[in-house]
Amino acid sequence: MNLACNTEKTTMLERLYREHYAWLYVWLCNRLQQNSHVEDVLQDTFVKLLKSNLVEQIQHPKSYLAQTASRIIIDQARRKYIEQAYLDYLATHQQDSDCNTPENILCAIELLERLASMLEGLDAQVRQIFLLRYLDELTQLQIAARLNLSRGTVQRALIHAIQHCDAIIREQ
The missing domain is CATH 1.10.10.10 (Winged helix-like DNA-binding domain superfamily/Winged helix DNA-binding domain)
Structure with a gap:
């Protein structure tokens, strides 16, 4: 039964992708200034849809896809803002260079991003x-x-x- 549900979900997702990919691409191009960014948001939108358990419940696909893509754009903008603020902080406070490894910076940015979304x-x-x-x-x-x-x-x-x-x- 679980396999049947997964197959149905996959089929519905494939249909949504075929029927709405071009429309969503144009919609994103009209809202974003960088076409390379459009591809990323487009991919993230369908990946998010793939991970969700709501595929079968979508009644207005264009509206749902547009809302999901908009949220991804907002999340990416917030992450970029947090990342820049943290890098500015590091530059201003001249923290110990051993702490400024890419891994530590990424962890700090992810933590700050999570905190920002919690406080939203x-x-x-x-x-x-x-x-x-x-x-x-x-x-x-x-x-x-x-x-x-x-x-x-x-x-x-x-x-x-x-x-x-x-x-x-x-x-x-």
Whole structure:
């Protein structure tokens, strides 16, 4: 039975690919400036579809493919921004060159990317308080003074942010 389901999923995915590849390619070309980037997003879109268990449930393929591709573009832009910010930080702070191996940089960028996606669902002020506490290592009193808030407000925001992150980790 599982083999039959996989065969049906593969057949549906092949059909989606044949029927909508050209349309999605043109759609992406109209939205992206680099054609080489179009191919990457196109491939990532169909790979994501392959990995999902939703192929059989797609009722509006063009809408679904466009939304999936858009999310991939946003994720790639966020990753590029995080990567550049980290590289700028390293250049500014002249960290120990032994720590700046490509592997360590990649791990740090992936960690920062994961943190950014976890914090995405938070209110801007709560996110700012969290980052000031755990990235800038400010105390709650320093954060309160900087943002003109009470210590209690800062403390509640930190609790909320930690609970939010914990809930996301537990879902994974």
